[in-house]
Amino acid sequence: xxxxxxxxxxxxxxxxxxxxxxxxxxxQAVKIAKVKGDFIWHAHKEEDExxxxxxxxLFIEFRDETKTIREGEMLVIPKGVEHRPYAPEEVSLxxxxxxxTKHTGTVDHEMTKTHLESI
Amino acid sequence: xxxxxxxxxxxxxxxxxxxxxxxxxxxQAVKIAKVKGDFIWHAHKEEDExxxxxxxxLFIEFRDETKTIREGEMLVIPKGVEHRPYAPEEVSLxxxxxxxTKHTGTVDHEMTKTHLESI
Numbered sequence: 001x002x003x004x005x006x007x008x009x010x011x012x013x014x015x016x017x018x019x020x021x022x023x024x025x026x027x028q029a030v031k032i033a034k035v036k037g038d039f040i041w042h043a044h045k046e047e048d049e050x051x052x053x054x055x056x057x058l059f060i061e062f063r064d065e066t067k068t069i070r071e072g073e074m075l076v077i078p079k080g081v082e083h084r085p086y087a088p089e090e091v092s093l094x095x096x097x098x099x100x101t102k103h104t105g106t107v108d109h110e111m112t113k114t115h116l117e118s119i
Numbered sequence: 120x121x122x123x124x125x126x127x128x129x130x131x132x133x134x135x136x137x138x139x140x141x142x143x144x145x146x147q148a149v150k151i152a153k154v155k156g157d158f159i160w161h162a163h164k165e166e167d168e169x170x171x172x173x174x175x176x177l178f179i180e181f182r183d184e185t186k187t188i189r190e191g192e193m194l195v196i197p198k199g200v201e202h203r204p205y206a207p208e209e210v211s212l213x214x215x216x217x218x219x220t221k222h223t224g225t226v227d228h229e230m231t232k233t234h235l236e237s238i
Contacts, residue, residue, distance in 0.1 A: 006193065
């Protein structure tokens with residue numbers, strides 16, 4: 001059992017759109033990522049996904065609207081809902097989702113990370 | 120789909136040791152609570168539990184050590200591990216755990232809240 005300092009973990013990397021696992025529990029993972037620029041349209045077939053913004057302002061485009069998630073705010077995206085995150089300025093975020101969730105969902109793309117490290 | 124501001128939700132209540140649900144996903148709940156003083160010894164038989172400190176300093180006593188969790192830090196307590204949270208000063212925290220998790224685990228106590236509201 002180790003106490004995890006989220007900012008210390010964020011300081012370990014600087015690449016974008018590459019989540020790392022910082023905790024696991026009940027088959028779920030807590031992941032962190034830094035993002036900047038545009039991600040791709042995707043959906044997760046079987047998993048709801050939670051975004052919690054640690055720093056910055058994240059936008060998530062849906063087919064009919066765009067949500068703005070600011071520091072200290074969270075949004076749950078239900079399974080099956082197509083979404084496209086983007087961030088004009090760098091955002092640090094925390095994700096809570098099942099361990100097996102791929103960040104590009106059912107889409108296979110050059111941005112897809114097939115193996116996520118625990119840090 | 121609603122964006123949830125964690126601090127706004129914390130501002131809705133002031134009682135201690137009474138978690139509220141602010142998001143649900145994949146059978147898991149995100150809960151928030153304010154705590155101050157001593158909680159009871161308990162364990163969760165089937166569920167790992169994550170504590171994430173939003174504000175303040177939380178202490179969690181185990182049978183062989185005490186962990187200190189500061190603002191921006193988290194700790195996962197594996198199922199079955201007896202623990203006793205305490206907080207000399209008020210702490211605001213977020214919990215990730217299965218929806219059905221009772222905050223006093225397998226212990227039935229006057230502090231036990233049997234039904235948690237979503238706010």
